[in-house]
Amino acid sequence: MLHKISIEHILFLDIETVPETRTFQELSPIKQQLWEEKSKYQRKEEFTAEEYYVRAGIWAEFGKIACISVGFFKSREDSRTFRLTTFKGEEEKILKDFSNLLSTHFYKDHHLLCAHNGKEFDFPFIARRMLVHGLSLPPKLNLFGKKPWEVPHLDTLELWKFGDYKHYTSLKLLTNVLGIPSPKDDIDGSEVRDVFYEERNINRIAVYCEKDVIAIAQIILKFRQEKLLEESEIISV
Template structure:
């Protein structure tokens, strides 16, 4: 039962991704052909592989991570704070810094990672990009040989499903129905590619990513029956 979990043992996170290059034409011919094959079942009949390329960031084989935001609770007898920080810049540096955080501060069996749709997207995406960038996967992301109950991951989407696997509930919708401030008050996921490549505004992406991380923590609190965080309890590091 999630109420029995110690909030201080959970690392909440969210990632933002973009296509590995700005333009489809920047890919070599082999990668263009591979993208054409990979995306053909997702595209509309009148869409070309080039038309669809702005969505390539969804796939770890054709995208890259531009930001990982994390948040964690600090609780004392008379106070509760939620501290957020972000890793951004060169993807290899992002991944190495995130790995260091896991290995130094969240490496105990009691520690858990939590994201919204994290089990289907964030966690495997990070692991795949680490392998692609020749970075050894930290224990918290290495699921080889682990039984389901040994996987140290929580997922607010999975928790909200209550065993129902027929639907997907977005972070924006879930925050709305649970009375949580929306993290989508500036940009949304569909705009990250444009903001990154055309506007070069990584700060906006970092802010958006941190808001999503806070929203995941807020949803988790609501699922526990706890009061959501106030602005005074959120600290940006």
């Protein structure tokens, strides 16, 4: 089935998220209470709500997007390139720029969005944060009323599951199993919050995010039994 999809019609993406404020104390009193209620089942009695707040970035209600990286293939005769770009800065601008990309370049029926665990995390997180900022959902993220086969999303985790709903495989593990260079050669997701708030190094996060996008594209190539990308074919724009 994947072979029937033109690889140039796929927008590969990854997002990095952080807690909405640097510390728990910077939240309003009502938001602190809501976080305490939201997180109590995950943290149980091992952590206080304040201690557990470093993990708040995985919830769209308490987190925000630090960057969105995207990549897409361009082919010319016997050559191909994989073009990468990252949207960073204030979250609202990130979301507007990403929405503009979808509206101008990836808006047709045959266009697809692809991420690892995207259906559970990336796609709904982006959509929720857009609504928080009062932004209109682009058609590729507006799933209201769509039948499952009409949803324009690919998920490399879902593809690897082969219908096994109990199975979770991280991007790092999947690239290792498939013989793809690991994208996790600097930081990992658990360190993004510190790099964002303590180091204030968004460029380091962007590089990490782009490596994930490359890895996702490589996985799709592997599934299609096509040649993996070489470094010379990857262009950052």
